[in-house]
Amino acid sequence: MRLDPRTWPIAAKVPLAVAVLMMLVGIVLSERVLARLNETQEMHVRDLAQSYLDILSTGITESVLREDTWEVFDAITRAQDLSKGLRATEAIVTNAKGHVIAASNPRQHPVGSLVEVPNGGSPGMQPFRFEAGADVANATRVLAYPGRVVGVIHAAFDTSHLAVERREVLTALIVTNGILTLILAAAGWLLVTRMMAPIRVLSRHLGAAMEGYATPVPEATIARSGDEFRHLFGSYNALVKSMHEREDLARKLFDEQRLGSLGRLASALAHEINNPLGGLFNAMATLKTHGQYAAVRNNALGLLERGLVGIRDVVRTTLAMHRQETSGRSISAKDIADLRLLIVAEARRKSVTVAIRNSVDQDIPLPSTQIRQALLNLLLNAVAAAPPGSEVKLEAARHGDVLVLVVTDRGDGIPATGIDVLTGEDSSPPLRTGGGLGLWTTRRIVDELHGRIEVSQPSQGGTVIRIAVPIEKPIEELPHVA
Missing domain, CATH: 3.30.565.10 (Histidine kinase-like ATPase, C-terminal domain)
Structure with missing residues (x-):
């Protein structure tokens, strides 16, 4: 098959167009499904993160004011126990200047170490960061008492299960779209092949007609075709019949031309034969009258022979010209x-x-x-x-x-x-x-x-x-x- 799509058969173009269309539709639908899934997952994680931060912030505000490390650490532990379904992987509580008061992992974030406070610790700032397909989501809660920043809670949550869910959904979409594309492309190919069968029949007959072997489409083939192709086949058969009649007429005209040529020559050939015949009759009369003389006899016989040879040549040539060999x-x-x-x-x-x-x-x-x-x-x-x-x-x-x-x-x-x-x-x-x-x-x-x-x-x-x-x-x- 050539690379130029214009030269491809329609039985290949239609299934390919169906496949391309299905791929485009699948891409658009998959993008919308994944976007909706991402919104749902983000909303779910955000709600759980806010619940976790609400639980934690309620019990540690006064402890943060006193910078009581053990009470804050104990509150972090209790909040993680109460929110196991959220999969909180990390929690850090800092004072207004960003120094760690307590953390769920003291070895990684020791007390007194510095942690960056987002937006300079603006009161009421509660950022949340979630990326589709990422394994971690982050949330921050600024603690104010009253009207001033006293601390910041930094929390990280495990979202790997959501990433796995997203990949599973994406795989299911790809497989489903691929199977549907193959099924519809195969169905398109079968449908177009069936629709093009009468066209192929007509094409074969037209090709044979171009080579001089025009034959009508069989009645059984016409009976199996639809109304549109039945009319087309009928018109083609009428054309073939007309061609055969024209060929028959041409053969008749050819034969008539041969007879016409013979007729045009008949009058002239009659003259060519009549002249020797006149000489033959004169020679015969001479023989009857003076046949006893050798010279006269020989001369008359020579005239008879030449005349007969001339007539024989004319007749032989005319017959050879107009008989069917x-x-x-x-x-x-x-x-x-x-x-x-x-x-x-x-x-x-x-x-x-x-x-x-x-x-x-x-x-x-x-x-x-x-x-x-x-x-x-x-x-x-x-x-x-x-x-x-x-x-x-x-x-x-x-x-x-x-x-x-x-x-x-x-x-x-x-x-x-x-x-x-x-x-x-x-x-x-x-x-x-x-x-x-x-x-x-x-x-x-x-x-x-x-x-x-x-x-x-x-x-x-x-x-x-x-x-x-x-x-x-x-x-x-x-x-x-x-």
Whole structure:
């Protein structure tokens, strides 16, 4: 997991946010509980300390005036016996100048030793010092008789049990908050994971759709989801259905384009076949009339053979161009040369010259049918756009592991919409006659072969279309049957 929280999954963000929130709430609540505990403990110790000082001061005032050490010491002892629950650890009684009269521990504070009197022994001054978590609390009582300071009582009390109680409360708060934080974080994770399950399903299907394998969400999954996700899944399935219908329509358009190309060539090919047929009939008539002459017979037979070979080549090339091949036959130099025969009649009708420069001298492991279909579409468009007397060029070459095909014409230039279709900027298939079906079919073929198309328009006019198709791996060649 990366350190940037923005990249974390929501299944991690929500439990973490719950944990942080619980920690903040726990800290605030713990602080308030400890503050209240401290106030309670301080009030309790203060009350007990004041009771102890009241008991002690009541019985020693006159003894302090006389500085009677034994009576004061005896009073300190009795007060400690009466206040055992207070845990008084030390008591010191001094005169107005701070000299010790008596102490609970005479060895530590001998009679006559000096003890600091707080605030200079101001009458009525009764300071009390208590710190949360400390083991000792201190209290001071100033003795006045009447209206003047005659002595001071210093007392210390053991509060270690209160410190232990405070630590126990703090530990209990930490453990309780920690357990609650873990429980709520786990609950948040389970809840978010359950809520995000439909999103993960939709994400997987969308990822598959991006790779070209769009499948609808199963009905069982939709039934288990909530109303919101049920509507979302329904919309997604409708989109998938629309995509499948669009693909079916694209396949139909592709087939129609093949048939359309054949129809455009039919009239021109009829002329290419009718001319040899006329010569064949003349040769047959000559044979019937003058077949007894060897020279005439040989000449007529040669004419018949050349005519039949021409018709055979036209028919063979046309069938190879438009039949569905399942063998995956590799494209060869002859396949590219045959394009001249397919396009020459249309070019002659438009008074356009077709020049083919082919440097491919061996079979290339790429499907011949698709490449010839793409080139035929581009050549037909180039001939249709070229002005009379101009030239349409086709160049084919292999550059390393790439087959490069370039079609050039001298027309008015391909429109911007046609460029978008060829380069993939406009991926929607044409749905109307004359909407660039040939260009769209060409781009679809090149996409299936993982190739790319580049279109340029030279300053001198015309259009140059360059197709680059990667040669990925050899395709097993099967014997080609015409």
